[in-house]
Amino acid sequence: MSSLTTLNRQIKLASRPAGLPAVSDFQMDYSALPSPVASEVLVRSVYLSLDPWMRGRMDNGVPGREAVAIGDVMPGGVVGFVVESNDSAFRAGDAVEGMLGWQEYAVVNGRDLRKLDTGLAPISTALGVLGMPGLAAYFGLLAICDPRPHETVLVSGAAGAVGMLAGQIAKIKGCRVVGVVGSDARTSWLVDEAGFDAAFNHTTTTDLRETLGAHCPAGIDIYFDNVGGAITDAVFGLINDRARISIQSFLGMPDAGPRWLSQLIVRQAKVEGFLVSAWADRFPEAREQLSMWLKAGLLGYREDVAQGIESAPQAFIGMLQGKNEGKQLVQLSALQAAAA
Numbered sequence: 061m062s063s064l065t066t067l068n069r070q071i072k073l074a075s076r077p078a079g080l081p082a083v084s085d086f087q088m089d090y091s092a093l094p095s096p097v098a099s100e101v102l103v104r105s106v107y108l109s110l111d112p113w114m115r116g117r118m119d120n121g122v123p124g125r126e127a128v129a130i131g132d133v134m135p136g137g138v139v140g141f142v143v144e145s146n147d148s149a150f151r152a153g154d155a156v157e158g159m160l161g162w163q164e165y166a167v168v169n170g171r172d173l174r175k176l177d178t179g180l181a182p183i184s185t186a187l188g189v190l191g192m193p194g195l196a197a198y199f200g201l202l203a204i205c206d207p208r209p210h211e212t213v214l215v216s217g218a219a220g221a222v223g224m225l226a227g228q229i230a231k232i233k234g235c236r237v238v239g240v241v242g243s244d245a246r247t248s249w250l251v252d253e254a255g256f257d258a259a260f261n262h263t264t265t266t267d268l269r270e271t272l273g274a275h276c277p278a279g280i281d282i283y284f285d286n287v288g289g290a291i292t293d294a295v296f297g298l299i300n301d302r303a304r305i306s307i308q309s310f311l312g313m314p315d316a317g318p319r320w321l322s323q324l325i326v327r328q329a330k331v332e333g334f335l336v337s338a339w340a341d342r343f344p345e346a347r348e349q350l351s352m353w354l355k356a357g358l359l360g361y362r363e364d365v366a367q368g369i370e371s372a373p374q375a376f377i378g379m380l381q382g383k384n385e386g387k388q389l390v391q392l393s394a395l396q397a398a399a400a
């Protein structure tokens with residue numbers, strides 16, 4: 061304990077944003093380093109995950125969504141190292157993952173922590189390929205869409221944390237995979253590094269439906285939708301019979317496009333909203349499969365790592381604008397120092 065700082069830096073919600081948050085909606089606070097009591101564990105955070113769902117928690121009064129109170133620490137998934145433990149299941153130096161929030165240290169009940177296998181992969185993957193994004197890709201694709209060999213799978217937001225994994229899992233299942241992204245560099249990464257069959261940049265496309273048709277000449281059997289809006293509107297016109305559509309998010313965009321109910325009837329297609337938390341009882345099975353694919357070199361991933369807790373608000377705002385190149389993380393402390 062003597063080598064530790066005595067202050068814990070935390071980022072709290074200062075005000076509720078309308079639309080895109082501003083840095084002023086967050087506030088840095090300093091508190092005394094917390095001490096664990098019985099069954100509790102003190103964790104030093106190394107990586108904080110920034111995820112789109114956090115924006116929803118900044119709003120108040122949305123049914124079914126718990127709001128962060130003004131002045132509360134922003135919630136978030138973290139990986140770090142145990143500093144001190146009053147839970148016999150954990151020892152100092154263990155790598156762990158939990159919902160510890162935007163702060164450099166946290167005290168948490170041991171039952172809310174998951175011990176990580178540091179031999180498996182870098183610990184940051186517990187927030188990406190082996191964390192919530194990997195689980196969303198796994199169940200959102202496999203359980204909702206049941207991909208079969210040679211089917212055409214279209215993924216929007218395809219270079220994001222979830223999309224890049226959904227596409228690669230579809231490749232493992234023998235599908236032809238096409239990604240929609242917001243830059244030429246992401247297009248190249250998906251095809252050259254992540255093994256997608258094709259990808260295109262929607263920001264330089266004048267006719268989305270025509271471009272989609274050119275990239276999916278056999279139509280679309282599965283649509284893994286991370287974004288909604290104009291891309292989704294264009295996709296519905298190209299779905300095949302018995303198409304399956306997994307809706308992850310619509311990024312707050314209003315339903316402005318054409319109504320495709322007749323197309324759903326004619327194609328006997330299935331559209332299903334997805335919530336990763338509904339699959340919690342099957343997370344262990346999914347993590348095991350994702351770990352095997354990762355070890356076998358079948359899943360590549362990209363991380364965009366901002367440095368220091370003070371960079372979290374700006375990195376979060378950038379992520380909401382689609383500026384992140386892969387899974388958005390914030391490094392809160394050095395890997396080696398935290399492990400010591």
Ligand SMILES: NC(=O)c1ccc[n+]([C@@H]2O[C@H](COP(=O)([O-])OP(=O)(O)OC[C@H]3O[C@@H](n4cnc5c(N)ncnc54)[C@H](OP(=O)(O)O)[C@@H]3O)[C@@H](O)[C@H]2O)c1
Nearest residue numbers: 112196217220221222241242286308309334335336381382
């Ligand atoms: N339902 C669930 O249980 C569940 C679970 C996990 C995630 N999700 C949702 O799935 C989506 C993907 O999550 P993620 O972790 O992969 O996020 P991410 O890493 O931030 O990637 C999202 C991608 O969407 C595109 N995008 C971002 N902002 C946009 C905007 N304003 N307009 C249009 N496109 C935009 C960007 O791609 P381009 O600019 O390249 O198009 C970005 O790469 C999120 O919306 C998230 O809320 C849902």
